Amino acid sequence: MPRVLIADDEDSMRTLVARAIAMDGHEIVTAQDGAEALEILASSEGTFDLLLTDIMMPVMDGIALALTAARDFPELKILLMTGFADQRERASGLDAIVHDVVTKPFSVADIRTAVADALAASKM
Template sequence: MARILVAEDDDSVRAFVVSALGMKGHEVIAAEDGGLAAETLAEEAGKFDLLLSDIKMPIMDGIALALSTAADYPDITIVLMTGFADQRERAHGLETLIYDVIVKPFTLADLLAKVDDALEGRPVEVLSLARRERDG
């Protein structure tokens, strides 16, 4: 399974995400903010398959973390999370650096599907088309 770094400042969301991914068999390391996540990336020499980060966090937000991660560890797939529409808009300039943005609140099934898709490297456009076909 994959090695995943989760950066999320909300304790309950972080616990949910870590538990869900751990139950799926992934090795998950969690950080309470972007600054701690950046430190973890450096300490671990970027040995992660996926960075799953909230956008709006103290110390270092998810956008800054994504930019730093993409520059230092370009092989790490990045998925951002947000519950704020304006924050999602901030991520639109990062299409070449991030895989996608998952909108909170999300279900367990949504989270696991997005992580699976990101780890498998399926292009977002293909996923969107498949969802449109499925949902009618």
């Protein structure tokens, strides 16, 4: 069963995404921001298959989290989420470490498909 770490500062979004992904049998752990997500990754020694993170968060944003996670856990697949076009542009240079950027708002089917695609993809 794939382990997915979800980092999003919005409770409702974190809950929606966690429930949607759990429908596919994934083990879910959530974090309220990038710093908490990084602590979880470090304490679990990178035993996650996928990091799904919002880009815009307090403390540590999703791009800083993705860069650090990719450096420390190179096998970890990373998906970013954002509702802002400028944040999507910021992520465009991260193709080497980020599987995709999912645009908010999205449907439950959209996020489940994005997660399935990321988990099925081989890491470059």
